[in-house]
Amino acid sequence: HEPMYYLLSNLSFADICFTSTTIPKMLVNIQTRSKVITYAGCLSQIFFFIVFGCLDNLLLTVMAYDRFVAICHPLHYTVIMNPRLCGLLALGSWCISVMGSLLETLTVLRLSFCTNREIPHFFCDLPEVLKLACSNTLVNNIVVYFTTGLLAMIPFNGIIFSYYQIVSSILRISSAGGKYKAFSTCGSHLSVVSLFYGTGLGVYLSSAATSSSRTSLVASVMYTVVAPMLNPVVYGIR
DSSP: OHHHHHHHHHHHHHHHHHHHHHHHHHHHHHHHTOOOOOHHHHHHHHHHHHHHHHHHHHHHHHHHHHHHHHHHSGGGHHHHTOHHHHHHHHHHHHHHHHHHHHHHHHGGGGOOBOSOOOOSSSSOOHHHHHHTBSSOOHHHHHHHHHHHIIIIIHHHHHHHHHHHHHHHHHHTOOSHHHHHHHHHTTHHHHHHHHHHHHHHHHHHHHHHHOOOHHHHHHHHHIIIIIHHHHHHHHHHHO
């Protein structure tokens, strides 16, 4: 159990930081009735939001690999998922997240902004900030699509592959009790993955399907607040 709980502690920390990037500022705005944020504060919010969003994604992928090894190679589990590998996987997730976020945030510095500086959101969401720019955002859009494709689609495919192998391995177990026991070990992780990608997909589908900022905001709250809030509930019950 140690590797999973080590990774889970990293995920919990990432979730706390992910919500802390946006929610405290939102609560201050509500309390003071002021919706102002400085340019530096906005850039900081973009940077940390991307860092911890990517970190959540990568840690869920590492945890899927952990479940894959536990179910498909149980006799070699303690040898493969040793403390050194767990540390390297967690450190690699942190480093990749920071580098990806730096790449997206630093390209914002080259932009100049118009007189209309009102962001129709409760935090500095990068796509919304780019819409306010007066200068050409082609380079920024290319960087955003490239890093999103790299840091979202590759981990997602890794999770899908891991669960394909897990399901194939479970189906080969003859007894119903054995199947249930094997599947129950990854039920919590599967629930958290479904929450993370389900709410994230909802944000982008709602943005693409409607021009209403209210619909997009509700979807964003689900993604930035509700999903991280439910993660400890899911693992706490387990």
